[in-house]
Amino acid sequence: MLLWPPAISAHAHKVDLLIGSFGAMAWLLTLPVFVLMTWFTIRYRRSNQVNRQHAPTHNLWVEIGWSAIPFVLALFFYVWATALFLDLYRPPANALEMHVVAKQWMWKFQHPDGAREINSLHVPAGTPVKLIMTSEDVIHSLYVPALRIKQDLVPGRYTSLWFDAEKEGRYPLRCAEFCGADHSVMDGALIVMRPDAYAEWLAANRDGGTDATLAQQGQTLFRDLGCSGCHGAASSVKAPPLEGIYGRPVGLSDGTTIIADEQYLHDSILLPNKQVAGGYRPIMPTYGNVLDAGQVDALVAYLKSTRAAEDSK
Ligand code: HEC
């Protein structure tokens, strides 16, 4: 339907219920006003002979009622909507991680095992998918009406969302932030497939072996860009070892401690002087003008993958 797109996830149904109930509340609060208004204009029109003496000037209980009831209702919706909203930012641990880079005017999607695609995103049905998103240039916004999700993609920052699409099919995916001349054509498709069909699709789109996984691309970059020259075990430069750093606490030179999440790794590469690791000199060069968002994603994915390798030792 044009005005009410299909809802293809549990979250989408919950959003519909919220919007529907909110709409019902708006009717509930507005309707009596207009019904009474109409009734009064007819009943008390000038030509009508009715008793106009001793009109009530106030009624305490009515006044308390029309303040307290909407207040409680609004609070109720606040709590309900906040719970739904927070859900979006707590992906299940086993979610499939897709990297998304937006740029004027296209979407780049990178699957965990290496397949890449432009303007379309294939996902398996019934599987939680986490999107790790950033922008190459200006602010974009990823909007999938059928999932009832929308999130900005901001240059220099990671934002994320997750969803679990249950119904197979092809659904519109759009940019919802005015991002320049061709904003209106920055659209794409979310293609939800049966898991076995998705596995087949992945195998067919792995580009005959040249397409390494994101982490493998990152490993190559890590060597080619000279990161390993400083961070490698054999290095003569004093630089922190990076194996397994993801998710661990890092002491900074200003005495604070920070968990090395994706944003921290990202910033350490692009703006190394923003947060300097404690006990080290700030000699790491800035890669801000050298790397595009996709390459930074790859490096971050590589650093993350070394955590899994460390944990299994
Ligand atoms: C010239 C040597 C040098 C090179 C080249 C270098 N780094 Fe660093 N790096 C350092 C030093 C020294 C630090 C610690 C001081 C700081 O945080 O700036 C560091 C810190 C980091 C941190 C934060 C580590 C922590 O424990 O908090 C990350 C992540 C990182 N580098 C990644 C990279 C990546 C990725 C590359 C390649 C694109 C790279 N580095 C290239 C010297 C280097």
Ligand SMILES: [Cu+2]
């Ligand atoms: Cu856009």
